[in-house]
Amino acid sequence: MSDHKLTKKDxxxxxxxxYLGVTTxxxxxxxxxxxxxxxxxxxxKIYANDDDLVLSLDNHFRYYNCNPWLSPLITGATLAMxxxxxxxxxxxxxxxxxxxxxPLSGIGDTIIWVMMPTIFGAIAGSMGKKGNPLGMWLFLAVxxxxxxxxxxxxxxxxxxxxxxxxxxxxxxxxxxxxxxVLGIMVIGSxxxxxxxxxxxxxxxxGGVKITLxxxxxxICPSLLPAILVAVLYYMLKKKVKMATLILAVxxxxxxxxxxxxxxx
Amino acid sequence: xxxxIKEVILISLLAYVYSLDRHSTQIAGKITILYGAxxxxxxxxxxxGLEIGATxxxxxxxxxxxxxASMPDYPTAAIISATIAITSGKGMAAxxxxxxxxxxxxxxxxxxxKLINSAIAKRAQxxxxxxxxxxxxxxxxxxxxxxxxxxxxxxxxxxxFGKSVVQAILNFMPQWFTVGLNVAGGMLPAVGFAMLLVYMxxxxxxxxxxxxxxxxxxLKMPVLGVALLGAAAAIHLYLSLSSKNKVMANxxxxxxxxxxxxxxxx
Numbered sequence: 001m002s003d004h005k006l007t008k009k010d011x012x013x014x015x016x017x018x019y020l021g022v023t024t025x026x027x028x029x030x031x032x033x034x035x036x037x038x039x040x041x042x043x044x045k046i047y048a049n050d051d052d053l054v055l056s057l058d059n060h061f062r063y064y065n066c067n068p069w070l071s072p073l074i075t076g077a078t079l080a081m082x083x084x085x086x087x088x089x090x091x092x093x094x095x096x097x098x099x100x101x102x103p104l105s106g107i108g109d110t111i112i113w114v115m116m117p118t119i120f121g122a123i124a125g126s127m128g129k130k131g132n133p134l135g136m137w138l139f140l141a142v143x144x145x146x147x148x149x150x151x152x153x154x155x156x157x158x159x160x161x162x163x164x165x166x167x168x169x170x171x172x173x174x175x176x177x178x179x180x181v182l183g184i185m186v187i188g189s190x191x192x193x194x195x196x197x198x199x200x201x202x203x204x205x206g207g208v209k210i211t212l213x214x215x216x217x218x219i220c221p222s223l224l225p226a227i228l229v230a231v232l233y234y235m236l237k238k239k240v241k242m243a244t245l246i247l248a249v250x251x252x253x254x255x256x257x258x259x260x261x262x263x264x
Numbered sequence: 265x266x267x268x269i270k271e272v273i274l275i276s277l278l279a280y281v282y283s284l285d286r287h288s289t290q291i292a293g294k295i296t297i298l299y300g301a302x303x304x305x306x307x308x309x310x311x312x313g314l315e316i317g318a319t320x321x322x323x324x325x326x327x328x329x330x331x332x333a334s335m336p337d338y339p340t341a342a343i344i345s346a347t348i349a350i351t352s353g354k355g356m357a358a359x360x361x362x363x364x365x366x367x368x369x370x371x372x373x374x375x376x377x378k379l380i381n382s383a384i385a386k387r388a389q390x391x392x393x394x395x396x397x398x399x400x401x402x403x404x405x406x407x408x409x410x411x412x413x414x415x416x417x418x419x420x421x422x423x424x425f426g427k428s429v430v431q432a433i434l435n436f437m438p439q440w441f442t443v444g445l446n447v448a449g450g451m452l453p454a455v456g457f458a459m460l461l462v463y464m465x466x467x468x469x470x471x472x473x474x475x476x477x478x479x480x481x482x483l484k485m486p487v488l489g490v491a492l493l494g495a496a497a498a499i500h501l502y503l504s505l506s507s508k509n510k511v512m513a514n515x516x517x518x519x520x521x522x523x524x525x526x527x528x529x530x
Binding site (some may be wrong): 019020021022023024025026027028029032033034036037040044050053054057058061069102110113114116117118120121122124126127128129131133135136137139143145147160164173174175177178179180181182183184185186187188189190191192193194195196197198210214220221224225226228229233235236237242245246248250252253254255256257258262263264 | 288290291292294295301316318319340353380381385388393395399402405408419440444445448453455457460462466469472477479482485486488491493497499505
């Protein structure tokens with residue numbers, strides 16, 4: 001086919017150039033400079049005419065911000081469109097980019113920046129506190145494997161082209177739901193293992209010393225951590241700012257420590 | 265015990281590599297514990313670095329910077345905390361007393377860098393308009409080189425001047441303040457978890473919280489075990505959801521076929 005100007009090597013090169021990542025992030029155009037930089041060699045091959053090339057580059061210099069792990073799905077697809085239709089595709093390219101960057105960021109940020117670090121961070125952190133680095137190496141290994149697999153998404157995007165949305169749709173929903181269940185279960189676990197609230201007060205009844213903590217533990221182990229998380233959750237739902245809550249927790253901890261209610 | 269020039273250079277370099285990777289290749293940007301451990305390794309106390317990194321890793325759980333928003337820089341805090349704790353010999357609390365505030369200050373640097381990036385992007389686009397494509401492709405990676413300074417500069421300043429500041433603070437810190445700091449350290453992960461839960465579909469799947477909580481609070485199961493149980497639940501859900509989708513797709517196809525045939529019959 002004569003309209004295939006790009007080889008596999010070109011796609012791989014573009015995918016690797018994408019590792020410029022979010023270092024170019026700015027408030028005006030997001031990570032658009034990264035996209036321009038990664039696409040440039042491929043676009044140069046597609047557009048023999050300098051004026052057409054400038055048109056295409058100018059389009060890619062417009063605001064674009066997407067989770068960098070999943071962005072290759074989009075720009076892989078738009079690359080296929082530009083290869084096929086040239087400057088005529090520019091409007092469609094822009095529409096696909098702005099249309100998909102939101103949803104893909106939503107899914108990608110939740111899974112990659114929230115779930116994975118929470119699950120592996122909880123494992124690495126709780127092992128590391130006891131001086132065991134195994135969890136840390138596991139965390140690193142998972143992200144390293146992802147690092148080697150990520151360029152593959154450029155090929156997926158390039159080959160599916162404009163059919164991308166239809167192909168991804170339902171599978172991604174099921175996947176996100178499934179990962180959510182895993183995440184929620186791990187949060188339930190680490191509320192107990194990681195949040196630490198110990199009371200220091202004790203009472204004397206008939207010569208027997210009873211600590212407040214032992215009473216609480218009999219009601220339910222990790223009762224105070226669970227209550228703390230629940231209260232903070234409802235505060236956040238009521239749109240209280242995170243910084244306010246962090247400050248409030250620190251003040252309560254200090255006051256509690258000063259009157260002996262809490263101990264380290 | 266102070267830092268040698270070689271150690272200062274190595275620790276600053278570690279901060280540079282960390283920030284470069286975090287914003288470009290994104291391999292270890294979230295692995296706070298690794299940077300505590302590596303700083304420890306450079307200074308000859310891997311174990312203490314690991315433990316400080318682990319504590320900060322747990323604090324950072326659930327705190328994410330999404331869509332280019334700024335947040336406290338925990339790995340930077342881990343590098344500084346481990347360095348101060350090991351070189352001053354005063355332990356984790358002393359290290360974190362410097363590391364965390366500097367990690368928070370890093371947010372302001374972040375804003376500054378993103379403004380510099382705007383100027384770089386504009387310059388690159390001007391080169392494109394002038395058809396000087398070589399200059400354009402050489403201009404854009406400047407951002408990549410400059411960005412990691414947002415972590416390197418605070419780390420350098422903190423480890424060079426940090427020790428004397430820590431001494432001054434420790435000399436005047438009352439007892440309840442140090443205890444309170446430790447208590448706060450135990451409570452603060454709760455904020456991150458609460459934030460995480462806000463993002464999660466709790467209405468649909470909230471009951472799994474109970475399973476995870478009971479497994480660890482009552483049965484003392486380690487997190488890795490709960491994660492494996494969770495993986496089983498996730499696989500089950502994924503399979504049942506995707507087969508449901510298929511069934512729905514098939515039935516709607518059948519309905520479509522039937523109505524077409526009906527039309528032909530009529």
